[in-house]
Amino acid sequence: MAHRAITISPRWPGVLAGTLVLVLTLGTLAAVALRAEFATGLGVADWAAIRFTLTQAFLSALISVVLAIPVARALARRRFRGRQALITLLGAPFLLPVIVAIVGLIAVFGRNGILNNGLVWAGLEPVSIYGFHGVILAHVFFNLPLAVRFILQGWLAIPAERFRLAASLNAPIGKILEIPMLRAVVPSTFLVIFLICLTSFAVALTLGGGPKSTTVELAIYQALRFDFDLGRAAMLACIQFGLCAVAAVIAWQVTGTDAMGAGFDRTVARWDMRRPVLDYLVITLAALFLVIPLGMVVLRGLPGLSQLPSSVWAAALRSICVAVGSAMLCCTMAVSLGLWGGRVVAVIGVLPLAASGLVVGTGAFLIVYPFTSPSDVALLVTLLVNATLALPFVLRAIAPAIAAVQADFGPLGASVGLTGWGWLRIVVLPRIRRPLGFGAGLCAALSMGDLGVITLFAGQSEETLPLAMYRLMGAYRMEAAAGAAVVLLGLSLLIFWICDYWGRRC
Numbered sequence: 001m002a003h004r005a006i007t008i009s010p011r012w013p014g015v016l017a018g019t020l021v022l023v024l025t026l027g028t029l030a031a032v033a034l035r036a037e038f039a040t041g042l043g044v045a046d047w048a049a050i051r052f053t054l055t056q057a058f059l060s061a062l063i064s065v066v067l068a069i070p071v072a073r074a075l076a077r078r079r080f081r082g083r084q085a086l087i088t089l090l091g092a093p094f095l096l097p098v099i100v101a102i103v104g105l106i107a108v109f110g111r112n113g114i115l116n117n118g119l120v121w122a123g124l125e126p127v128s129i130y131g132f133h134g135v136i137l138a139h140v141f142f143n144l145p146l147a148v149r150f151i152l153q154g155w156l157a158i159p160a161e162r163f164r165l166a167a168s169l170n171a172p173i174g175k176i177l178e179i180p181m182l183r184a185v186v187p188s189t190f191l192v193i194f195l196i197c198l199t200s201f202a203v204a205l206t207l208g209g210g211p212k213s214t215t216v217e218l219a220i221y222q223a224l225r226f227d228f229d230l231g232r233a234a235m236l237a238c239i240q241f242g243l244c245a246v247a248a249v250i251a252w253q254v255t256g257t258d259a260m261g262a263g264f265d266r267t268v269a270r271w272d273m274r275r276p277v278l279d280y281l282v283i284t285l286a287a288l289f290l291v292i293p294l295g296m297v298v299l300r301g302l303p304g305l306s307q308l309p310s311s312v313w314a315a316a317l318r319s320i321c322v323a324v325g326s327a328m329l330c331c332t333m334a335v336s337l338g339l340w341g342g343r344v345v346a347v348i349g350v351l352p353l354a355a356s357g358l359v360v361g362t363g364a365f366l367i368v369y370p371f372t373s374p375s376d377v378a379l380l381v382t383l384l385v386n387a388t389l390a391l392p393f394v395l396r397a398i399a400p401a402i403a404a405v406q407a408d409f410g411p412l413g414a415s416v417g418l419t420g421w422g423w424l425r426i427v428v429l430p431r432i433r434r435p436l437g438f439g440a441g442l443c444a445a446l447s448m449g450d451l452g453v454i455t456l457f458a459g460q461s462e463e464t465l466p467l468a469m470y471r472l473m474g475a476y477r478m479e480a481a482a483g484a485a486v487v488l489l490g491l492s493l494l495i496f497w498i499c500d501y502w503g504r505r506c
Helices: 012-035 043-079 083-089 098-109 114-121 133-157 160-166 171-199 201-207 216-225 231-255 276-308 312-338 343-354 356-368 374-415 420-431 431-449 455-459 467-474 476-505
Strands: none
Touching: 012 343, 012 356, 012 374, 043 083, 043 133, 043 171, 043 216, 043 231, 043 276, 043 374, 083 133, 083 276, 083 467, 098 114, 098 133, 098 201, 098 276, 098 476, 133 171, 133 276, 133 431, 160 431, 171 231, 201 216, 201 312, 201 343, 216 231, 216 312, 216 356, 216 455, 231 343, 231 356, 231 467, 276 476, 312 343, 312 374, 312 431, 312 467, 312 476, 343 374, 356 374, 356 455, 374 420, 374 431, 420 431, 431 476, 467 476
16 A cells, blocks of 8 residues: 555656746846846946835835734724624735726825825825835835734734733733734734835836836836847846845745744633724724725726727737636646645745746846747736746645645555546545635736736737736826726636635535
C-alpha cells in the first residue's frame, strides 16, 4: 500500500507552470537588465521619481495603518446589526477596479465634487485632488480597509480567556494584550501596504503625473510611450524591481506570529466598553469614507450610459475575454503548483509579489519589439501578466486545500491506482471547488480592472475597458467616463460573483 500521496500526481504540469512564472518574472527582468543603460546614470527627474515613490508609499502606508487601528479596535469591541456586512464591505476595494474608485474620489474631492462645492458655498478656497495629496488620498482609500482587516484579525485572535483573566486581575487590557498584538501585526501590515503603494501605477497615472508627482512606474511609462527611450525605461524598471524586492523580503521577515496562545474559542466578552459613542463615530466615518465615493460612481455614471461610444462596448468584450483567460490560466498554474508542493513552489509562488506589472510589461515589450509590433500581442501579453501577478493570491487560497486532500485521500487513492487526471478529476477538483471558484473570481476581477501592462502595448483597436475609460477622462468626457465606470464596476463584481457562486455550489 502506498503511503505518500504526492507520488500519484505527476510533476510535469507544475514544472511547466513554474517555468512560465520564472520566464515572466526573472526572464523579463533579465531582458530589462540587459537593455538598461546604467552608464548614463540617473538624472534629476529620475531621482525625484524615486524620492516621490518612496515618500508617497511610506506616508500612504503610515496613514492607512494609523487610521485603521481605532477602526479595527471599534469593530472588535462592538456588536451591532450589519457589522458582518460592513466587514465584508471592507474587502470590496481590493476587488474594485482602481480607475473606477478614482472616478468616485474625483466625484467627492474633485473640482466639481461634493467637498469643493461645499467649500465654495462656505466662501472658502477649493482644493485640488491632483498631485501628491491626491495620490495619498487614493492610496488610503484602497488600503485603509485592507489594514483594518489585517489588524482586526489580530484583535479577534486574542483568546477570550485572556480578556477574562485581565478583567479578574483588573489589569490594563491595552498594555498587556492589545499593544503586544499590535507590535506583532502592524509592522507586516505596514510593509504589505507599502509594497502595494510602490506598484500602484493607475493612481499615479490619473492623479499624479506632474514633475513633482511622478512615480518610478509612471516614469517607465513615459520613457516608453512618449520618449521611446528603451535604455532609460529598462534602467528605471531595474530600480523598481529592486525597491519591490527589498520591500517584499523585509515584509516576509517581519511577519509576526501569534504569541497569545490557544483558547477555547469562546465569544469574547469585553469589560473595557466605555465610550461607545467614540467607537460608533469611528466606524461611521470609515464606512462613509468607503461608501460615498462608490455611491457617487453609480449616481453619476447611470446618466452617462447613454453617452458611451460604441468603442467602449468593444473594449468591454476584450476585457471580459482577457479576464476569463487570465483566470483560467492562473487557476491552472495554481493547481499544478499546489499538486507539486514543496519549498520550490513556495518561492515561485511569491516571486510575482516582487515583480511590478510595469517591470514585467517593460521586459515583455523589450522581448517582443524586435520581432513584431507590440500592439499585435497586447491582449496576449496582458493575459499572461495578469495571470502571473494574481498567482500569489490564488495559490494562497488553493494550496492549503490541495495539501489537505493529499494528506486525507492520497494513500487511499494510490492504493486503488487512482493517479494523474483521474485523481485530479475525481478527488481533488471536487474538494477544492470552493477556494478554486474564489481564486478564479479574484483573478478575473483584478484582470478586469487592470490598467498597467495594456497601456504599454495597446493601440486604439486593442484597448480594454479600463484603458478606454482612462482615455475618455483624458478627453474630458467625464459623463461618458462615469458611465464606463458603472459598466466596469458591474462587470467586475458580476464576474467575481459568478466564479465564487460556482465554487460555493457544492
